[in-house]
Amino acid sequence: MPLISPWRADFPGILALEAEGQTYLDSAATAQKPQAMLDALLGYYAGGAANVHRAQHLPGERATRAFEASREKAARWLNAPDTQQLIFTRSATEAFNLLAYGLEQHFQAGDEIVISALEHHANLLPWQQLALRRQLKLVVLPLASDGLIDLTQAAQLIGPRTRLLAVSQLSNVLGCWQPLEPLLALAQAQGALTVVDGTQGVVHGRHDVQALGCDFYVCSSHKLYGPDGVGLLYGRSHALQQLAHWQFGGEMLLHTDYACATFRAAPLGFEAGTPPIAAVIALGASLDYLNSLDAHAVNIHELALHAELLNGLQQRQGVRLLGAPNVALASFVVEGVHHADLAHLLTEQGIAVRAGHHCAMPLLQGFGLSGAIRVSLGLYNDGADVQRFFTALDQALELLQ
Ligand SMILES: Cc1ncc(COP(=O)(O)O)c(C=O)c1O
Structure with missing residues (x-):
């Protein structure tokens, strides 16, 4: 059959x-979209577009409600404890760049960032460039012959200078689940921050960021049967508090004059400018669809x-x-x-x-x-x-x- x-x-x-x-x-590059997502996208535009978090008028209020409902759905999909711990970026790639710039001030020359040999460029280049800017050491965990990160070598390479570990949950080339639990434990024992690239992993099965116990989890809407132009960044509360603001503009601030400004906390403090409103709303429809299966x-x-x-x-x-x-x-x-x-x-x-x-x-x-x-x-x-x-x-x- x-x-x-x-x-x-x-x-x-x-x-x-x-x-x-x-x-x-070629769904690992981008996935096709369910009709429910197309309906949501068209429904938003055809029903009257409006900006979010700004206007008091009816279309603005409606768009904001739909946008925030998607944040709730995405938080639930990942089992994040609070919607405020879920930032919408414009891609997974942007989320990694946000992290590398947002955490930069915590690194000092000689500190180590640990990645693995199988990382996608999106989870390699932001860290590599940060290491070059700050004279850090980029440590690369080797793989065993089965394509899994070698835990014996990882135990030797993750040490007291390790400040951050950033590894993939599921490789976009090798297609195997990585041993995240022991890897995260090794990093956490050194007091390092942990970042999981869930861009491929999130598409297959359900994943629980609280059970995983990482500080940050990154993924992308377009591989998860949602529209392109949206990335997701989950962070533990204490980890989000360590992020410096990195893009500046409309709606991410509390107050400004010509000389200086104060900024909002996550998530809105990290969503400067008009976000991808239609795409975020449509991602919510994709998640509803996936939930219905x-x-x-x-x-x-x-x-x-x-x-x-x-x-x-x-x-x-x-x-x-x-x-x-x-x-x-x-x-x-x-x-x-x-x-x-x-x-x-x-x-x-x-x-x-x-x-x-x-x-x-x-x-x-x-x-x-x-x-x-x-x-x-x-x-x-x-x-x-x-x-x-x-x-x-x-x-x-x-x-x-
Ligand atoms: C494992 C992995 N990480 C990160 C990315 C980057 O995702 P995006 O292109 O949506 O920013 C991809 C995309 O192929 C990926 O497969």
């Missing part, structure tokens, strides 16, 4: 792409689809998987075949997968590669999508090998 997603019809984008002959297998059934479907993908890859000669993926995606190269040539032939056959360094250039370099192909799955993908990918892969390899 081919695997069928009961939720596929809820996503007009996946149906439109299919009608065009495209098989979308049977989470267990989604999980079973995703795991079954992933198993089919892995089996197929493992059966093909010359295919080398990167790491040991256990959810959502698989990255691979084929012996004797350049990934760009393979990507070209897959594209010609209407297979939308990602090729290249996946915004993790140092990780790919560590594998001795300039790039790889990544197939990534959404809850709307069917077994037929995976089969179409393998048919195209076989045809491409027949030409190339």
Whole structure:
């Protein structure tokens, strides 16, 4: 029996792409959107747009209520204890930059920031650049052969100079859950702040930031079936209080004259200017939609689809998987075949997968590669999508090998 997603019809984008002959297998880059989200986006604009947190008039009050309702839904999705601990940024990338600038004044020359070898550029470059500005040491935790951060080496590398640990929950290249609990414990034992990149992890299953116990958790709406232009930054109260304000402008202040100003606390103090109002409201609709699904059934479907993908890859000669993926995606190269040539032939056959360094250039370099192909799955993908990918892969390899 081919695997069928009961939720596929809820996503007009996946149906439109299919009608065009495209098989979308790039959800780790960005996900297709449910109809409920499109309705919310249109509903906000068609019903009368208004700015938030400013106007006393009816449209302004209505927009503010809908915007703050989304904050509540997002806080609930992550099990944050309080909506005030959830900041909307313009992307996950912006959230990491906010952290790097907002925490900068706490670092002194010689302090250490610890990341891992698998971080996305968004969770590497802000820290690397902070280290360069402040003469800090950027420590990189190596991986074991299964693609997991090596805990033995982590225990040696996280030490008294460690001021901050920033690691991914789920790698966008290797597709395996990282051992966050022991890693965070190592950092916390040194009194370091902890940052979790949940951008990929948050999409699969439900995650509880309180149970995780990190100081900051970052993720992105557009991978979570929401609109682009919105990032989410959760912070523990005491951690948020350590952040200096970093972008200045409308609505983030308490009082100003020409000489100086005082600023609001989180979240509004970190949401300077007009926020992405429509997108935040529409994210709320995506979360409502996801909440309406049977989470267990989604999980079973995703795991079954992933198993089919892995089996197929493992059966093909010359295919080398990167790491040991256990959810959502698989990255691979084929012996004797350049990934760009393979990507070209897959594209010609209407297979939308990602090729290249996946915004993790140092990780790919560590594998001795300039790039790889990544197939990534959404809850709307069917077994037929995976089969179409393998048919195209076989045809491409027949030409190339
Ligand atoms: C693991 C990970 N972190 C961070 C990001 C950055 O997210 P955004 O592009 O939404 O800012 C991505 C996006 O691919 C990612 O996969």
